Amino acid sequence: MRKTKLSIGIFAIAFAALTVMSCKDNKKESVDSNGHHTEMGAKENHMGMNNESEEHHHEDGDEDHDHDKGATMKTRDIEASTQKNAATAPIIDAYLQIKNGLVADNKDNAAKGGTALLAAFSNFEMSQLNEEQHTAYMDIVEDAKEHAEHISESPLEHQREHFETLSTDISDLVTLLGTNKTLYLDYCPMKKTNWLSETKEIKNPFFGSKMITCGNVKKKIN
Known part of the structure; x- marks a missing residue:
C-alpha cells in the first residue's frame, strides 16, 4: 500500500513538471514575417492584427489544467479596418469586463460582463455599416451573443470555455470595424x-490565479 501511494506521488510530481514545461516550451514557437506563431493553427490566423510585437511574460505553475474547449472556432476572411472607431467601445468594454472577471476568478463579475455585452450588441447602431460590413457583423454577433448568454448564467469554468470562442468573435469585430482603444492581443500557450486585453501586463483569464501570468503579448493594437 505504501509503495502504491509513493508511486502516485511520484506520478503527480512528474505530471506537474510536464505541465510547467508546456507553458515554457510553447513560448519557443517560431514567428513568421507577419508576427504569427507558426504552430498555432488556423484558428489564430484571423486574429493576427497589425502593429508591433511585444515582449512576452510567463509564470510557471504546478496545477492541473483543463483543456476543454467551448464551441468550434470560426475562421473568417475579414479585411482589416484602420478606422479609429469609437462605436465599438461599449462592446469592447463589456468583453473586457468578462475578461477581468475571469482573471479574478469572479464568476459574478464575468456574468455581469456577459449581460453588458448583450446590451451593447442591442444598442449598436448598424446603419453606419456598409453591406459587406453588415453581413460580417451579423455573423460575428450571432455567434458572440450565444457565448455571452452562456457566460451570463454559467459556472466559472464553463464561462472560460465560452470566453475562448467569444475572444475570436470580438477580435474579428475589432478587425472588421476598428477601435479607438489601445488593446493587446495576448496568447495562452496552454x-x-x-x-x-487593455493592459500590456499578462493576466491570463483562462486559468486566473492558478497561472495568472502565463502567456505572451502577440500584438499591440493602436
Missing part, C-alpha cells in the same frame, strides 16, 4: 488561443 489553451493555444488568444484573448484581448
Whole structure:
C-alpha cells in the first residue's frame, strides 16, 4: 500500500513538471514575417492584427489544467479596418469586463460582463455599416451573443470555455470595424488561443490565479 501511494506521488510530481514545461516550451514557437506563431493553427490566423510585437511574460505553475474547449472556432476572411472607431467601445468594454472577471476568478463579475455585452450588441447602431460590413457583423454577433448568454448564467469554468470562442468573435469585430482603444492581443500557450486585453501586463483569464501570468503579448493594437 505504501509503495502504491509513493508511486502516485511520484506520478503527480512528474505530471506537474510536464505541465510547467508546456507553458515554457510553447513560448519557443517560431514567428513568421507577419508576427504569427507558426504552430498555432488556423484558428489564430484571423486574429493576427497589425502593429508591433511585444515582449512576452510567463509564470510557471504546478496545477492541473483543463483543456476543454467551448464551441468550434470560426475562421473568417475579414479585411482589416484602420478606422479609429469609437462605436465599438461599449462592446469592447463589456468583453473586457468578462475578461477581468475571469482573471479574478469572479464568476459574478464575468456574468455581469456577459449581460453588458448583450446590451451593447442591442444598442449598436448598424446603419453606419456598409453591406459587406453588415453581413460580417451579423455573423460575428450571432455567434458572440450565444457565448455571452452562456457566460451570463454559467459556472466559472464553463464561462472560460465560452470566453475562448467569444475572444475570436470580438477580435474579428475589432478587425472588421476598428477601435479607438489601445488593446493587446495576448496568447495562452496552454489553451493555444488568444484573448484581448487593455493592459500590456499578462493576466491570463483562462486559468486566473492558478497561472495568472502565463502567456505572451502577440500584438499591440493602436
